[in-house]
Amino acid sequence: MQNHLLKLKEQVLAAIAEAREGKSLRALEIEYLGRKGRLTAILRGLSDVSEQEKKIVGQLANQIKNDLSAAFRQAEEVFSGQAGKNPSFDVTLPGQAGARGHFHPLTIVLEKLEKFFISLGFLVLDGPELESDYYNFTALNIPPFHPARDMQDTFYVQPIAQQAVGQLVMRTHTSPMQVRAMQKYGAPLRVVVPGRVFRFEATDTRHDTTFYQLEGLMLDRDISLANLTAFMKLMLSAVMGQELNIRVRPGYFPFVEPGLEVDMSCVLCGGQGCPSCKQTGWLEMIGAGLVHPEVIKAGGLDPEIYSGFAFGIGLDRLAMMKFGINDIRLLRGAHLPFLEQF
Amino acid sequence: MFISLNWLKDFVTLPKNISPRELADRLTRQTMEIESVRGQAEFFDRVAIGKILSVAKHPQADRLRIAVLDLGREKLSIVCGADNIKTGQMVPVALPGALLPNGLKIEKTQIRGEWSDGMLCAADELGLGDDHSGIMILTEKAKVGQALADYLGLDDFILEVDNKSITHRSDLWSHYGLSREIAALFDLPLKKPAWADDLPAPVAAPDSLPVTVHEPALCARYQALVLSGVRVEESPDWLKKRLVAAGLKPINNIVDVTNYTMLETGQPLHAFDRDKINRLDVRLSKNEERIALLNGEQKSLPGGLLLIADADRPLAVAGVMGGADSEITPATVRIALEAANFDFLTIRKSQQSLGLRTEASIRFEKFLPPELCSFGLSRAFNLLKKICPGLRVEGGLIDARSENSPRPAIKVKIDWLNRRIGLAIKKEKAVAYLVRLGFQVEDQGDELLITAPFWRTAKEISRPEDIMEEIARLHGFDQLPLTLPAVRLSAPDQDKNLLFAQEARKILVYNGALSEVLNYSFVDEKFLAKLNLSTQDQVALANPISAQQTLLRSALAPGLIANIIANQARYDETGFFEIGLIFQKLPGVWPVGDQDGAFLPHQEKRLGLALAGADGPVVFRRLKTILTALAAAYYLPLEFEKTDIFPGWTEKNLCAALVIAGRPIGLAALISQPVAKRVGLKKSAGFAEIRLAELVELAAGRQAHYQPETKFPPIKRDLALLVDKNISYLDIKNTILAFSPLIRKIELFDVFAGDQVGPKKKSLAFHFVYQAERTLQAEEINQLQKELMKNLAEKFGAALRDF
The missing domain is CATH 3.30.56 (Phenylalanyl-tRNA Synthetase; Chain B, domain 1)
Structure with missing residues (x-):
């Protein structure tokens, strides 16, 4: 019985859709919903069925009758030309906000950088976060007892039974991938390595045990200091989406020679001096330099033939600046009122 | 510094x-x-000198008094607790708005009902010493209304390095x-100090104090002077003022001179009380030798640290800290003044082993040149002569030294220099820069032969790259042309996991309505135990920073469930995902590097999802919908299979293996009720965790393949099957599809359980699409369905549901 009713509804709706003028529409309505119409006939036939079924079918039939009447009214409006003139049709009502989730602010920045580097033909690589002492320090010209080891307070892991792997550390920078990439891909090489790094240090609004860096390495014949400074300007301007001035100054990192710090003109005050840039007009963004000959050697290449530049940029800082985030700890875990804004 | x-x-x-x-x-x-530049006067902004005109009792408080002060332009009334003030005294007055060095901000306030227009200051409140016994009383040269900085002669600027x-x-x-x-x-002249090299003549075998360097490789030079006629007292003001400016605390004139000399020349010195020592040996420590250090610590030393010792006991840990035994005291009348050169590595070992870094050791650890000893010692000698008029030298200069190894000259080709800097610097200009820095340069045409001055050590300057840096920075890094590198074009194969992650994020955010998180790699053992998860495969930190972060995570889902718990009070429904690395103890694929055949522990990229809501089945269905959409984006069919392998925080009937083309890629599950209770999870929550690389591998190269439409119409039928509740959809689906090639597609559109179908049954309703490369007849389909139903009845006890 129900199936029969539903089929009838489908038939009528199809017929309404087929109707090409108002006259045939009215004929159709009389044929089905009229006093002697077919739906009415079916309802009359209900007397044959059980009480329980009568109730169910009756409800369904009434529903169908209402639906069909509405469909006829709507179709009539089309033919009478009233549809577009309906004064209750409010075009300013909002669209329905479909449920959507949120990208993490850090990956928004990260993907922007990844796309920039891919567009320049750079390889984007991943590396291990639990790293050997060798790659994290020694291969980067930081031998045992070097003060730079103290500069980077390190998380160590407990020895793993039955595995003679030497001292392992949570990588303190993404730089170990410089050597791994050189060993795997040789030269010329253009590569960036975004990723998580770890430092054993107290947490506050600007420091965390876990943060993100993007390491870059470009190796070829005759890569120069001038190439490096020009590239830094290009990169920072691309990331911030505006032409920026940069300031290049000496800095010390054992795996580059010379070592440089790259500042960009403060995007908040335009270099005039404000609290964000500690009144200097400059924001410290990047550590960089020409790759140290010992590091090129550790990568299995000849520093007489190849030279290159390397740089590391802090992604948390970049994301915080871009989105005006004032506490680095918001970038870890899931504080939804924060995440929902992205 | x-x-x-x-x-x-x-x-x-x-x-x-x-x-x-x-x-x-x-x-x-x-x-x-340079991190900051501060004028000393800034430290005493709004602190002026006032003359006390009268002192009266505070009407409401016995211990307080009210002083009236003349500050020249105004008279102020100030409430004060100190009892050393008298009429006529000149005292420092902190005025409203002043920020004192101890962090105190001064305002006009009411104290026990009386207004106070500022504060009278004790020396410690101004950072001018430790004295808190009373208000600082100034000398007669103080003038009414004068700025305190001006009175103190604080006209210096301090650069913080x-x-x-x-x-x-x-x-x-x-x-x-x-x-x-x-x-x-x-490019300015450097003034050569008059005191340089003003030292007594060396003595061949000193009678004054026998000195033996037993480790010449670790101590390239050991100079000392024995000086008598010493009077230990407070240093003169000018000397103290400079120490304070550089951030050091004055102690007594002898110690202050050693510190002053170090700050001025870079050479650390040490003074022993000559009458408490019998000789000086530079030797290595034996295991468990004991020393009482100047900082009050008692240390039991490991073997192999470089010591200064006499015949009886260690006197100092060389280059790090002296011992209390031979300390300079007010009773000291003879001193042995040491200026030595210690190997940087031995200093670093001592620092690490003692957990101690001092002003001396941070200089030694950076490699000081042996030539610096006599420069430093002559300055200290010169200062002591000024400060202690009765000073006499006993014997002469003690000078134990090894031969300085000559510095090899560094060859630099002009052409190479220009290519590395990326700028054509004229040879003459390059030479001029180097000469200004004290380098010796020999011009050999296309090449320069360069020798660094002694103060630029061989550790720092040893390669052409080091020379290039000097020239570039003197020229100015900012002055380099902005020349981008010219390279050969290449289109490297990008990491497929990375590209996949970029797309997956969009699907999960836009389609799955999930929020991305980045959880810590460190997890809480106790939380995992509550979740009933085993931690034996997990790598442990040796030095965790907190008890909540002790292990490296071996799965993403526990962190995501913690995220749900953190947000459950404010949100009815939540959904998170993370793409990140997990760690397990078994060996992975990354070589350790310096050990053949050794590999780092397994590290793998995972995709984790977690959802929470009121109703478990609804949550699980949504989870599956999201996963299906993700797989579908790569034209991959995802199936949910029952599994016997599941973690301890779910149950067998709540957990499904995620399977694509017969290959398991992860799990999807609901958290069991007891576990949820234990961790305070108040919603129904489910999670999925996928091994990203496997999904990426399956997705690789997947794309659409166009099939021309067949001209023979399909026949569509709906069928509802009644089966026992324990029969799984997947088994029925596979049976139906395998039954006849004419069944092109089936689609589950309704699952129903309830009174109408009986307590142990459920109804599964499917749309069927039949199609073939010919016109199908209704009768043929009817027959096929009959046979299908027979088959399903035999296999699953299925019956057709009649409405």
Whole structure:
């Protein structure tokens, strides 16, 4: 019985859709919903069925009758030309906000950088976060007892039974991938390595045990200091989406020679001096330099033939600046009122 | 490190038009990072001198008094608790708005009902000493209304150096060394101090004090002077003022002279009480030798640390800290003054083993040149002569030294130099820069032969690259042309996991309505135990920073469930995902590097999802919908299979293996009720975790393949099957599809359980699509369905549901 009713509804709706003028529409309505119409006939036939079924079918039939009447009214409006003139049709009502989730602010920045580097033909690589002492320090010209080891307070892991792997550390920078990439891909090489790094240090609004860096390495014949400074300007301007001035100054990192710090003109005050840039007009963004000959050697290449530049940029800082985030700890875990804004 | 501008002026005269801030900027751009520049006067902004006109009792408080002060332009009434004030005294007055060095902010306030227009200051409140016994009473030269900074003669500017930026430049750890650098930057003359090399003649075998260097490889030079006629007392003001400016605390004249000399010349010195020692041996420690250090610590030393000792006991840990036994005291009348050179590595070992870094050791650890000893010692000798008029030298200069190894000259080709810098610098200009920095340069046409001055050690300057850096920075990194590198074009194969992650994020955010998180890699053992998860495969941190972060995570889902718990009070429904690395103990694929055949522990990229809501089945269905959409984006069919392998925080009937083309890629599950209770999870929550690389591998190369439409119409039928509740959809689906090639597609559109179908049954309703490369007849389909139903009845006890 129900199936029969539903089929009838489908038939009528199809017929309404087929109707090409108002006259045939009215004929159709009389044929089905009229006093002697077919739906009415079916309802009359209900007397044959059980009480329980009568109730169910009756409800369904009434529903169908209402639906069909509405469909006829709507179709009539089309033919009478009233549809577009309906004064209750409010075009300013909002669209329905479909449920959507949120990208993490850090990956928004990260993907922007990844796309920039891919567009320049750079390889984007991943590396291990639990790293050997060798790659994290020694291969980067930081031998045992070097003060730079103290500069980077390190998380160590407990020895793993039955595995003679030497001292392992949570990588303190993404730089170990410089050597791994050189060993795997040789030269010329253009590569960036975004990723998580770890430092054993107290947490506050600007420091965390876990943060993100993007390491870059470009190796070829005759890569120069001038190439490096020009590239830094290009990169920072691309990331911030505006032409920026940069300031290049000496800095010390054992795996580059010379070592440089790259500042960009403060995007908040335009270099005039404000609290964000500690009144200097400059924001410290990047550590960089020409790759140290010992590091090129550790990568299995000849520093007489190849030279290159390397740089590391802090992604948390970049994301915080871009989105005006004032506490680095918001970038870890899931504080939804924060995440929902992205 | 703090640098006093006045001190620098002893050695270099800066042009008048260079302000302290401009000097700092220039140093930052060309030598080292200057973190701040502060005028000393800024420390005492709004602290002025007042004359006490009267002192009266506070009407409401016995211990307080009210002083009226004359500050020249105004008279102030100030409530004061100290009892050493009298009419007529000159005292420092902190006025409203002053910020004292101890952090106290001064305002006009009411104290027990009386207004106080400021505060009278004790010496410690002004950072001028430890004295808190009373208000600081000033001398007669104080003038009413004068700024305190002016009275104290605080006209210096203090530059704060970022020590990290000169880790490699041991020559810059002194005022003289920095003056030398400034002279080179600005091309100014450096004043040679009159005291340089003013030392007594050396004695071959000293009678005054026997000295033996047993480890010449670790102590290239050991100079000492035995001086008698010493009077230990407070240092003169000018000396104390400079120590304070550089951030050091004055102690007594002898110790102050050693510190002053170190700050000025870069050479650390040590003074022993001559009458408490019988000789000086530079030797290695034996295991468990004991020493009482100057800082009050008792240390039991490991073997192999470099010591200064006498016949009886260790006197000092060489280059790090002296012992209390031979300390300078007010009773000291004879001293042995040491200026030595210690190997940087031995110093670093001592620092690490003692957990101690001192002003001396941070200089030694950076490699000091042996030539610096006599420069330092002659300055200290010169200062002591000034301060202690009765000073006499016993014997002569003690000077134990090894031969200095000659510095090899570095060859630099002009052409190479220009290519590395990326700028054609004229040879003459390059030479001029080097000469300004004290380098010796021999011009050999296309090549320069360069020898560094002694203060730029062989550790720092040993390669052509080091020379290139000197020329480039003196020229100015900012002056380089902005030339982008010209390279051969290449289109490298990008990491497929990375590209996949970029797309997956979009699907999960836009389609799955999930929020991305980045959880810590460190997890809480106790939380995992509550979740009933085993931690035996997990790598443990040796030095965790907190008890909540002890292990490296071996799965993403526990962190995501913690995220749900953190947000459950504010949100009815939540959904998170993370793409990140997990760690397990078994060996992975990354070589350790310096050990053949050794590999780092397994590290793998995972995709984790977690959802929470009121109703478990609804949550699980949504989870599956999201996963299906993700797989569908790569034209991959995802199936949910029952599994016997599941973690302890779910149950067998709540957990499904995620399977694509017969290959399991992860799990999807609901958290079991007891576990949820234990961790305080108040919602129904489910999670999925996928091994990203496997999904990426399956997705690789997947794309659409166009099938021309068949002209033979399909026949569509709906069928509802009644089966026992324990029969799984997947088994029925697979049976139906395998039954006949004419069944092109089936689609589950309704699952129903309830009174109408009986308590043990459920109804599964499917749309069927039949199609073939010919016209199908209704009768043929009817027959096929009959046979299908027979088959399903035999296999699953299925019956057709009749409405």
